[in-house]
Amino acid sequence: MTLFHFGNCVALAYVPYMIFYKCSGLSEYSAFWKCVQAGGAYMFTQLCKMLILATFFPPSEIPMGGFDVLGEFMKSTVDFADLVGIHIVMSRVAGKGQLKFMVAGLGWATAELVMTRFLPLWVGARGIEFDWKYIQMSFDSNISLVHHISVAMLVWLYSRSDLHKSFIPIVMTLLALSCYRPVIVEILIHALGFGSWTLLLSKALFTVCTGLIALQLYLGMSSQNANSYY
Amino acid sequence: MQQYDLHGSQHGCRSSLVNMEARPIDAKMITRRCIVARLLEITVAKYRELLTENAGALLVLLPQDYQELSADSRKHLQSLERDLLMEETAIPVYFATETEELREIYEDIKRSSSTDQAATAVEALLSAATANGFQMVINGAQSKSLSDFQITNIQGHLAGFGIEEQLPTVAIVAHYDAFGIAPGLAQGADSNGSGVIALLEIARLFSKLYTNSRTHAKYNLIFLLTGGGKFNYQGTKRWIEDNLDSSETNVLSDISYALCLDSLGSTDELYLHVSKPPRDGSAGGIFVESLENVIKTYYPEVTFKVVHKKINLADDTLAWEHERFSIKRLPGFTLSHIDTPRSDDRNTILDTRGMVDEHKLTRNVQILAEALARHIYNMTEQRNVKLFTDTLAVQSGLVTAWLDQLVTHPRATQLLGKDHILLNSLEETMNRYLKDTKRTTLRADKRDPEFVFYDGAVYKMSAFNVKPAIFDLFLGLAIASYLGIMYFAAVNFSMVSFMEIRLQMSSRTLERMPIS
Numbered sequence: 001m002t003l004f005h006f007g008n009c010v011a012l013a014y015v016p017y018m019i020f021y022k023c024s025g026l027s028e029y030s031a032f033w034k035c036v037q038a039g040g041a042y043m044f045t046q047l048c049k050m051l052i053l054a055t056f057f058p059p060s061e062i063p064m065g066g067f068d069v070l071g072e073f074m075k076s077t078v079d080f081a082d083l084v085g086i087h088i089v090m091s092r093v094a095g096k097g098q099l100k101f102m103v104a105g106l107g108w109a110t111a112e113l114v115m116t117r118f119l120p121l122w123v124g125a126r127g128i129e130f131d132w133k134y135i136q137m138s139f140d141s142n143i144s145l146v147h148h149i150s151v152a153m154l155v156w157l158y159s160r161s162d163l164h165k166s167f168i169p170i171v172m173t174l175l176a177l178s179c180y181r182p183v184i185v186e187i188l189i190h191a192l193g194f195g196s197w198t199l200l201l202s203k204a205l206f207t208v209c210t211g212l213i214a215l216q217l218y219l220g221m222s223s224q225n226a227n228s229y230y
Numbered sequence: 231m232q233q234y235d236l237h238g239s240q241h242g243c244r245s246s247l248v249n250m251e252a253r254p255i256d257a258k259m260i261t262r263r264c265i266v267a268r269l270l271e272i273t274v275a276k277y278r279e280l281l282t283e284n285a286g287a288l289l290v291l292l293p294q295d296y297q298e299l300s301a302d303s304r305k306h307l308q309s310l311e312r313d314l315l316m317e318e319t320a321i322p323v324y325f326a327t328e329t330e331e332l333r334e335i336y337e338d339i340k341r342s343s344s345t346d347q348a349a350t351a352v353e354a355l356l357s358a359a360t361a362n363g364f365q366m367v368i369n370g371a372q373s374k375s376l377s378d379f380q381i382t383n384i385q386g387h388l389a390g391f392g393i394e395e396q397l398p399t400v401a402i403v404a405h406y407d408a409f410g411i412a413p414g415l416a417q418g419a420d421s422n423g424s425g426v427i428a429l430l431e432i433a434r435l436f437s438k439l440y441t442n443s444r445t446h447a448k449y450n451l452i453f454l455l456t457g458g459g460k461f462n463y464q465g466t467k468r469w470i471e472d473n474l475d476s477s478e479t480n481v482l483s484d485i486s487y488a489l490c491l492d493s494l495g496s497t498d499e500l501y502l503h504v505s506k507p508p509r510d511g512s513a514g515g516i517f518v519e520s521l522e523n524v525i526k527t528y529y530p531e532v533t534f535k536v537v538h539k540k541i542n543l544a545d546d547t548l549a550w551e552h553e554r555f556s557i558k559r560l561p562g563f564t565l566s567h568i569d570t571p572r573s574d575d576r577n578t579i580l581d582t583r584g585m586v587d588e589h590k591l592t593r594n595v596q597i598l599a600e601a602l603a604r605h606i607y608n609m610t611e612q613r614n615v616k617l618f619t620d621t622l623a624v625q626s627g628l629v630t631a632w633l634d635q636l637v638t639h640p641r642a643t644q645l646l647g648k649d650h651i652l653l654n655s656l657e658e659t660m661n662r663y664l665k666d667t668k669r670t671t672l673r674a675d676k677r678d679p680e681f682v683f684y685d686g687a688v689y690k691m692s693a694f695n696v697k698p699a700i701f702d703l704f705l706g707l708a709i710a711s712y713l714g715i716m717y718f719a720a721v722n723f724s725m726v727s728f729m730e731i732r733l734q735m736s737s738r739t740l741e742r743m744p745i746s
Contacts, residue, residue, distance in 0.1 A: 002699070002702060004699075004702045005702050005705070007706075008702065008705050008706050011709055011710075012709045012712070015713045015716075016713070016716050019713070019716055019717050020720060023720040129696065130694075130695050130697045131695070135705070142716075
């Protein structure tokens with residue numbers, strides 16, 4: 001529509017990241033450069049994923065509007081590479097556990113935001129045509145911030161040796177769920193005929209649930225750790 | 231809408247670019263807005279009102295199926311077409327067939343403008359914020375004049391039996407272009423697709439007769455398809471001038487009459503328009519007589535009349551094509567089912583395929599061929615001979631096919647450049663039946679052009695769904711408050727989690743206390 005509308009969308013998409021950076025204490029550790037490195041790792045991982053997808057997953061001949069559950073499922077399986085990437089990033093970052101996954105999650109999410117959201121916003125939201133989808137896209141980026149941080153948190157939890165054994169299945173399930181989130185979303189679109197707003201809402205709910213469980217696990221563990229210092 | 235200059239006076243739209251918000255025709259504020267209106271909402275008075283109120287552009291939605299229009303609305307559209315083209319206008323006027331999407335847009339803007347009259351200021355503000363506007367955009371260059379435009383005539387002939395130069399000649403003439411308020415919508419099935427088809431059929435039938443030495447008549451036949459017929463018969467004019475002046479051909483010196491065909495595709499009436507009634511016994515008189523006989527004997531359902539109208543030299547334009555011949559003192563007449571040259575039926579976008587009844591067209595061609603044959607074979611005495619039967623009959627399948635072919639392209643004059651596919655296929659067809667088929671082109675005089683055409687017949691208009699600026703402001707406020715909430719949540723989140731840790735820690739220490 002106008003530059004003002006574009007500004008609105010960008011503010012909605014980016015300001016939460018800044019708020020998170022400022023308030024989570026990352027700025028106190030001057031972890032900016034590490035976040036950038038995490039972003040670089042994101043790009044590299046995406047490249048690897050694309051290579052794998054292009055090599056091993058031939059384009060399936062599906063008519064437009066059709067939906068290939070198995071193919072999408074297989075493609076989402078490749079997203080486990082993301083988890084590996086996040087793990088590598090975290091193993092490189094020296095520091096407290098809290099710092100590790102925050103840096104990894106924030107860097108990852110920011111890189112994704114810049115890579116996938118900025119250009120559509122620039123092209124679309126400045127255009128003459130008004131569409132709610134740019135506002136939705138900005139909201140979606142907020143959700144994916146939470147999503148990536150909770151994924152990083154889960155990966156970190158999984159890599160810990162002192163995680164209580166009974167929690168491991170929960171962590172595994174949550175990780176798998178986060179990986180297959182795109183497939184689940186697709187199925188929801190096709191099966192239930194979700195509109196864009198309900199879809200956004202369900203995504204938000206799903207992400208918040210994952211995030212809360214991960215937070216609970218993390219808090220339980222950090223209190224354990226804190227405990228052990230006594 | 232059409233844009234052309236004829237004899238120095240300008241007609242039609244002078245601009246083509248649109249970038250404005252859409253409004254219905256009854257909106258209060260129309261200055262610099264694009265008015266979207268259905269055909270029946272527009273009257274000439276309303277149109278003038280729009281002009282004086284500085285409307286930015288006009289988009290007229292035409293009904294999808296012209297056949298369903300009532301006779302009144304047909305008349306309405308035709309008179310609108312004539313009146314809008316009387317003079318030039320500064321604002322762009324577009325015509326579009328109403329599709330599902332266009333109807334939605336139309337109803338949307340209709341609704342949003344009805345909420346304009348809100349009771350309170352708050353209501354007005356709210357409705358302004360939630361309003362759904364449309365921005366109509368046509369980009370591109372302003373339409374330019376086609377300075378090099380060439381009007382094409384196609385001619386071919388069948389030579390008579392004997393020494394060609396000494397035989398009398400009959401010319402059969404039809405113009406092939408169409409006219410309508412929007413050049414891209416001018417199909418012109420009846421005027422003058424039917425005339426072209428009649429000419430081609432007669433050419434086909436007589437070419438068959440002329441190849442057989444026993445039926446080779448002592449008459450030369452010239453077939454001429456002219457361009458620019460809707461623009462004062464420019465093609466015919468030039469062709470006559472060329473052939474009168476030139477020394478090598480004496481086509482026009484021996485001409486018995488020129489038979490012009492215009493609109494033959496419907497109704498049970500046939501009118502022969504003449505500028506000067508042909509004398510009894512002259513070639514024209516014999517033809518008229520045999521035409522009357524054929525109709526009386528075989529087609530009693532057809533009413534036939536000779537209409538005599540003198541050429542009005544004070545008029546800007548000539549009424550019928552034969553007047554081009556009559557002005558040069560050559561005998562000529564036009565056959566048509568339309569009784570008066572003032573009829574709007576010949577210059578309308580309503581003239582579509584559905585307007586032409588191919589059976590009637592076939593019948594009219596048959597009448598014409600019979601009458602012509604009676605004249606050139608000198609058979610006016612044998613009243614009960616029907617020549618064109620069996621293998622020589624007019625093929626209605628061919629007529630239908632040609633009709634379908636002719637309406638596939640809009641045939642406004644400015645769209646039929648010299649390499650147009652339709653001209654090529656017409657020439658090819660004539661070449662198959664006739665000898666010496668050739669095309670001649672003419673272009674307007676550079677300094678004092680008789681006609682100027684402009685490019686641009688079909689445009690693509692985009693409608694963008696837009697929100698008013700006030701909506702952006704509201705959205706900005708909403709986003710700002712959302713971000714504020716996020717900020718406080720983040721600040722408090724660290725506090726909450728910190729407190730939770732504290733709580734858990736203290737509970738654990740409390741638990742441990744008694745143990746230690």
